[in-house]
Amino acid sequence: MINFSYTRAGSVAEAVGAKSKANGAGRFIAGGTNLVDLLKENVERPRQVIDITRLPLATIEEGPNGGLRLGALATNADTAYHPEVQRRYPALSRAILAGASAQLRNMATNGGNLLQRTRCYYFYDVAMACNKRRPGSGCPAISGQNRVCGVLGTSDQCIATHPSDMCIALAALEAVVRVSGPQGERTIPFAEFHTLPGDTPQIENTLAPDEIITAIDLPESPYAEHSVYTKVRDRASYAFALVSVAALLELDGDMVKSARIALGGVAHKPWRSPEVEALLTGKTATKENFLPVAAALFHDARGYEHNAFKIELGKRAVVRALQLATKGTASIRDVNGQTADA
Amino acid sequence: MNAFSESDTAGGSTMTALPGKSPVKLTINGESTTVEVAPWTTLLDLLREYLDLTGTKKGCDHGQCGSCTVLVDGKRVNSCLTLAIMKDGSEITTIEGLTGKDGALHPMQQAFVDCDAFQCGYCTPGQICSAVGMIKEGHAHSDDEIREGMSGNLCRCGAYPHILNAIKQAYAATEKRTAA
Ligand SMILES: Cc1cc2nc3c(=O)[nH]c(=O)nc-3n(C[C@H](O)[C@H](O)[C@H](O)COP(=O)(O)OP(=O)(O)OC[C@H]3O[C@@H](n4cnc5c(N)ncnc54)[C@H](O)[C@@H]3O)c2cc1C
Ligand code: SF4
Ligand code: FES
Ligand code: FES
Numbered sequence: 001m002i003n004f005s006y007t008r009a010g011s012v013a014e015a016v017g018a019k020s021k022a023n024g025a026g027r028f029i030a031g032g033t034n035l036v037d038l039l040k041e042n043v044e045r046p047r048q049v050i051d052i053t054r055l056p057l058a059t060i061e062e063g064p065n066g067g068l069r070l071g072a073l074a075t076n077a078d079t080a081y082h083p084e085v086q087r088r089y090p091a092l093s094r095a096i097l098a099g100a101s102a103q104l105r106n107m108a109t110n111g112g113n114l115l116q117r118t119r120c121y122y123f124y125d126v127a128m129a130c131n132k133r134r135p136g137s138g139c140p141a142i143s144g145q146n147r148v149c150g151v152l153g154t155s156d157q158c159i160a161t162h163p164s165d166m167c168i169a170l171a172a173l174e175a176v177v178r179v180s181g182p183q184g185e186r187t188i189p190f191a192e193f194h195t196l197p198g199d200t201p202q203i204e205n206t207l208a209p210d211e212i213i214t215a216i217d218l219p220e221s222p223y224a225e226h227s228v229y230t231k232v233r234d235r236a237s238y239a240f241a242l243v244s245v246a247a248l249l250e251l252d253g254d255m256v257k258s259a260r261i262a263l264g265g266v267a268h269k270p271w272r273s274p275e276v277e278a279l280l281t282g283k284t285a286t287k288e289n290f291l292p293v294a295a296a297l298f299h300d301a302r303g304y305e306h307n308a309f310k311i312e313l314g315k316r317a318v319v320r321a322l323q324l325a326t327k328g329t330a331s332i333r334d335v336n337g338q339t340a341d342a
Numbered sequence: 343m344n345a346f347s348e349s350d351t352a353g354g355s356t357m358t359a360l361p362g363k364s365p366v367k368l369t370i371n372g373e374s375t376t377v378e379v380a381p382w383t384t385l386l387d388l389l390r391e392y393l394d395l396t397g398t399k400k401g402c403d404h405g406q407c408g409s410c411t412v413l414v415d416g417k418r419v420n421s422c423l424t425l426a427i428m429k430d431g432s433e434i435t436t437i438e439g440l441t442g443k444d445g446a447l448h449p450m451q452q453a454f455v456d457c458d459a460f461q462c463g464y465c466t467p468g469q470i471c472s473a474v475g476m477i478k479e480g481h482a483h484s485d486d487e488i489r490e491g492m493s494g495n496l497c498r499c500g501a502y503p504h505i506l507n508a509i510k511q512a513y514a515a516t517e518k519r520t521a522a
Binding site: 003004008036039040049050101103337 | 355361364380381383384403404405408418419420422423424425427428467471475476479481483484486487489490491492493494495
């Protein structure tokens with residue numbers, strides 16, 4: 001780990017000011033579960049670490065228009081177990097609880113979760129080339145160990161995935177990210193927050209370097225009765241997703257009024273396709289109608305040597321998630337039902 | 343050194359002066375302590391290297407095994423991913439602090455002994471602190487929920503079935519106490 005100086009921000013303005021001043025060599029730290037890990041690996045080499053944990057951004061409160069506002073510094077655990085999150089946004093609770101471990105969720109914050117870096121092995125290994133870590137050095141994953149990499153929206157520069165579970169539910173719920181910077185506050189719709197790798201895999205989102213996330217707004221949702229997060233992974237718990245699906249249905253009897261499907265483990269950002277979701281509108285909620293939707297979601301997928309299985313696995317996970325969502329949101333205590341291996 | 347460090351996206355630090363140590367005030371196992379640490383010292387290293395509280399173990403040092411689990415302000419966390427300086431003013435409980443002043447074992451420690459819930463014992467302090475934290479969180483009622491709630495603690499010896507039994511025994515004891 002490199003040596004760095006430490007500052008404790010007393011206000012949002014102070015945090016933003018310190019980050020601007022550090023001129024690219026500063027890093028905010030919240031839960032530290034990703035940053036400290038990357039510091040130890042020398043992947044992150046900041047000159048200054050700016051502690052934002054004393055800022056008053058840890059609340060979960062009613063938001064505008066019947067929604068809920070999640071503070072950027074509320075922990076993943078406090079968010080997942082918050083009664084209003086469980087009642088109104090059950091897929092979000094389930095997605096958070098499907099990630100990491102109880103200890104890590106006690107530390108990890110909502111803002112940090114959005115900005116966690118990829119788990120691509122080469123990104124973590126500073127002895128290797130990696131376009132994301134060192135632009136222009138190459139992407140050894142494309143022809144190397146790419147089991148954990150993506151199959152949708154990849155580029156010839158980078159095929160990494162965003163590893164978050166929480167973000168998959170946030171994408172499906174069409175959350176809005178609230179940020180603050182030297183120019184004041186602004187909001188970023190979730191679909192525009194994370195980016196695809198293209199020719200600039202070192203850029204992962206549309207947050208400016210001196211902006212801080214202050215909150216995540218959840219809009220009012222008609223999906224609470226039929227919300228599911230299905231995660232497929234190498235072991236039953238405490239592992240990143242190979243493929244995951246947040247499936248939200250608004251049903252009228254057995255007819256689909258609207259559907260939201262977001263995919264994790266397959267792309268550089270939570271993957272959604274509103275045109276494909278619209279195929280379900282007005283259809284009955286049956287496997288026959290789910291199959292073509294799953295196929296359409298992966299129509300443009302491209303598999304690599306060790307991850308081509310994700311395409312078939314992903315399709316099946318989509319069908320299964322939609323079937324479970326049709327049955328209805330399961331109890332929060334059903335730790336196996338929502339997240340078991342497919 | 344890695345060949346790419348100069349131009350890594352992380353900002354290519356070219357440190358000149360070493361940032362100094364600063365005092366961190368912590369209440370550890372009920373005792374107030376002030377320790378001078380560098381910003382990059384983890385809570386795990388502070389406990390083990392500065393205070394000789396070696397009950398807390400370093401397994402992976404990357405949040406992947408749970409052997410470093412301690413309670414910070416009553417919540418279980420991985421001390422290996424915690425910068426000590428950030429916890430200034432906090433209360434820390436380690437495995438050493440679970441034992442009563444009279445030396446009596448905490449019910450969770452006693453249950454691990456009773457149920458033979460370890461082999462080599464390396465993961466045990468983390469398992470016990472994690473289990474104590476989990477019971478406080480109040481979400482683990484069934485065997486499945488306990489297994490899920492304890493999934494952040496790996497046991498390379500595979501003592502999992504006995505660990506589950508121990509936690510259930512201690513859990514029952516706590517519930518009896520709180521019901522009484
Ligand atoms: C062993 C292990 C297993 C894991 N498994 C999973 C899993 O299965 N699923 C999953 O989804 N996640 C998993 N995680 C990742 C974990 O969820 C993230 O590390 C965590 O959410 C990051 O939050 P944090 O507050 O700790 O972020 P930090 O480490 O503090 O920060 C991460 C990044 O975000 C920036 N940042 C933090 N807060 C803000 C803010 N408010 N504004 C601007 N920038 C900010 C920091 O500068 C830093 O660059 C795992 C982690 C570990 C170590
Ligand atoms: S996939 Fe992306 S993160 Fe992985 S080695 Fe290639 S450029 Fe780096
Ligand atoms: S040493 Fe901290 S989790 Fe392994
Ligand atoms: S008892 Fe040996 S690692 Fe758990």
